[in-house]
Amino acid sequence: MKRRGPRILLIVGVTVALLVTFILTALPGTTRSRIGDFFGRVFDPVTSVFQGGVDAVGSYFSAVSENRSLKTRLRELEEEGANLRLQITRDKDKVEAFEELKDALHLITHFEDTSITSAAILNREFGPGFDLFRVKAGRKDGISVSGNQTCPVVDQNIALIGRIHSTELSSSKVMPILHEAFSVSARVEGTYRSSFRVRGDLVLRQKGLCIADNIAEGTPINIGDKLITSGEGGVYPEGILIGEVVDVRTDAQGKMITCVVKPAVNLDDLRYVFVLMESADES
Amino acid sequence: MNREISLQRRMIVYGIGLLLLAQIQLRLSLDAAIPYPDLLLLLPLLAALWTPGYDGFILGLLAGFIRDYAAGRGYGLGMIVGMIFGLCASALARDGWRQYGIRGGLLVVVATAVNEWTMSLFAWLTPLNNQRASLGAAMKVSFANMPGRLLSNFVGALLLTGCLALAFFEKNAKSSHGGIMSVTEREFDG
Numbered sequence: 001m002k003r004r005g006p007r008i009l010l011i012v013g014v015t016v017a018l019l020v021t022f023i024l025t026a027l028p029g030t031t032r033s034r035i036g037d038f039f040g041r042v043f044d045p046v047t048s049v050f051q052g053g054v055d056a057v058g059s060y061f062s063a064v065s066e067n068r069s070l071k072t073r074l075r076e077l078e079e080e081g082a083n084l085r086l087q088i089t090r091d092k093d094k095v096e097a098f099e100e101l102k103d104a105l106h107l108i109t110h111f112e113d114t115s116i117t118s119a120a121i122l123n124r125e126f127g128p129g130f131d132l133f134r135v136k137a138g139r140k141d142g143i144s145v146s147g148n149q150t151c152p153v154v155d156q157n158i159a160l161i162g163r164i165h166s167t168e169l170s171s172s173k174v175m176p177i178l179h180e181a182f183s184v185s186a187r188v189e190g191t192y193r194s195s196f197r198v199r200g201d202l203v204l205r206q207k208g209l210c211i212a213d214n215i216a217e218g219t220p221i222n223i224g225d226k227l228i229t230s231g232e233g234g235v236y237p238e239g240i241l242i243g244e245v246v247d248v249r250t251d252a253q254g255k256m257i258t259c260v261v262k263p264a265v266n267l268d269d270l271r272y273v274f275v276l277m278e279s280a281d282e283s
Numbered sequence: 284m285n286r287e288i289s290l291q292r293r294m295i296v297y298g299i300g301l302l303l304l305a306q307i308q309l310r311l312s313l314d315a316a317i318p319y320p321d322l323l324l325l326l327p328l329l330a331a332l333w334t335p336g337y338d339g340f341i342l343g344l345l346a347g348f349i350r351d352y353a354a355g356r357g358y359g360l361g362m363i364v365g366m367i368f369g370l371c372a373s374a375l376a377r378d379g380w381r382q383y384g385i386r387g388g389l390l391v392v393v394a395t396a397v398n399e400w401t402m403s404l405f406a407w408l409t410p411l412n413n414q415r416a417s418l419g420a421a422m423k424v425s426f427a428n429m430p431g432r433l434l435s436n437f438v439g440a441l442l443l444t445g446c447l448a449l450a451f452f453e454k455n456a457k458s459s460h461g462g463i464m465s466v467t468e469r470e471f472d473g
Contacts, residue, residue, distance in 0.1 A: 025357035128425060
């Protein structure tokens, strides 16, 4: 006689427990960190070692083929370095003058109160539902997310990649700029007209694009314009490069309603990101 | 071929397999130029076909947890999906390579499609902010991605089958049923 009762009960019990876990951990600022902290202590180092090993093997083979081009590049870089050193010497006086002027006028430069933490990407998104990517920097590196407070993530050219979604002890999940839940206040570079919203779009995401909407009537936006963060909202500092307008969509009356934006960052080639955090001594 | 696979051997093979496949999938996700197989979805399916019982159930839970940890919006969803796929695959497991090929092929197709649609639906039901696309758009995107995912999962399933065949290879295995068989099959069926 088969006894299916206990087995079915077990399966139903596990399913209910997992659903409750999902509901609890999908809410912001919940128990997800404790689960992830414990697992991440073991799993993240293994991932780093594995990826390091793969990179090392790949580098070994590519080093042979790239040796010639590296030599040429090295020569170019040495030349460039010499020119830059010369330029630094020339500009030294200008920098000193700028610092004096800044102190005198209390000028504030972009990102002055921001510290930057670099992080390697551990993995990218897998598909629907698994649409965040993980980077190797977490709470122990000073990254924290709570309520409406989060940290912008940029590339080496200070182009916007996304924002921190959640953090574990040694790693964090990043919501990329193309994600449909991502939005940022933006304006056209070089103008101080009213800001609008740039956000991810489910359909455009497949083409590596996002959308700009909530654009006030009369805002001059043209194809080729560069968009930067406006600084409104307090999450993203002003001046981070978002992308370039590649299409302007108008309604039947010819009024601009949305723009299609190509992010400045190439998400496919990313291996390292930089997390912008408010400096601890800011207070 | 009647595979009398001990618990110890299964644990070693599936333990190492899960860890290795998880690392390979995370690595493949970094070079996302071409569609890559969802190895953490395929492992519980094929393991359940290979050694029915609770192997697929447990592997589904573990693989789902890794998916949730790596890229999920919370913990639990990937585990539920993995667990259910593992159980379904266990229920479908039969002896013989022919049955394995037919049922495995069907499972890969159905699991890939169901996973894609289910996760799209859940992602739509649990938006990360107050704006969300229409369900129709979410499903349309799922359909558009389906051919690539199916193809890559088929290739991944073939490779994984080869790996499992090697891992569970027995030189003097007796072929009483002419196919894949596990001692744990009867456990699952009661």
